[in-house]
Amino acid sequence: MIKVIKKHQFIWFSIFTIAISISSWIIAKEQSGTLKMLFTQLGYFGPALVAIILSLVLKTDSKNIKIQSYLPLIVVFACILIIAIFYGKSYYEIRIDKLLLANPSIIALLAIVVAYFVFRYKRNKGNSAIDKLIHIPKTKIIWYVLAVALYPLLKFIGVFLSTKLFPTHFELPQFNFISIIPLFLFSIIFYAAIGEEIGWRGYALQKLQLKFNPFVATIFISIVWTIWHIGYFVLVENYLVQQIPSVVIWTIIASFFATWFYNKTNGNVLVLIFFHASINLAIVFMPHPLILTVIHFLLLLFVLITGRFFKRIKIENIK
Secondary structure (H helix, E strand, O other): OHHHHHHOHHHHHHHHHHHHHHHHHHHHHOOOHHHHHHHHHHHHOHHHHHHHHHHHHHOOOOOOOOHHHHHHHHHHHHHHHHHHHHHHHHHOOOOHHHHHHHOHHHHHHHHHHHHHHHHHHHHHOOOOHHHHHOOOOOOOHHHHHHHHHHHHHHHHHHHHHHHHHOOOOOOOOOOOHHHHHHHHHHHHHHOOHHHHHHHHHHHHHHHHOOOOOHHHHHHHHHHHHHHHHHHHHHHOOOOOHHHHHHHHHHHHHHHHHHHHHHHHOOOOHHHHHHHHHHHHHHHHHOOOOHHHHHHHHHHHHHHHHHOOOOOOOOOOOOO
């Protein structure tokens, strides 16, 4: 069985990930408060959990993995458990920015956990099978700035232009800018940034690009990632059938953005975690006008032209 899984790692990763996430969201749908939050998060972390398990099962060296490789993830899961226990009910009753500003202890906990997560994996330097999933090579600061600011800025431009072109249909959202950093920290942990990127990019994209060029690898990931997202939006967000095409289009486009960032930063998964968190933050708090779809496709064209998607590439220090 191990040989079969090793030969078709992406296929098995996809099957296990969808099974864990969908099952968790089905259970979450029937729960409330703390349990609903915990099972929803378990679904978010499906990609990361499967990537970790497969990496441990299929690792080729006989070295024991040190506790330092597990600790950041244990701390993240402990943070989720604590917040779910104490604020699980409030999370579904109060807008998240108001909940965070009313409870500075949550912000402090999120800041400590995210800082430790980054510090520990940066220091581990990819020494184990788990550390390689959270690869953080030396990267110019501009890539972190782009990862954090690019999508929210594009979305703001799209909404702003829409308010000028269609003033009766759009207005700028009311937003407390003091809450941006707390919301970003919350997005890193609770809006699937860590849970997804360790799996989709840290594991799946890295494995696929050993066999295929970035374009083909991205197509494979976008297909499975789309199925995963459809399950999420139907089961958790209660999307209607007519809303699904927008999920499909955006997930495919986002897959190419993510591959572009991954390859431009030598496989820096932390950049992808920040990028993912910024996307989810912008999606939650800003509307999605049609003009933004045009901006997405223009950016996709830029990414395809500048990203060397049609040639096999080598990401250093990842095997």
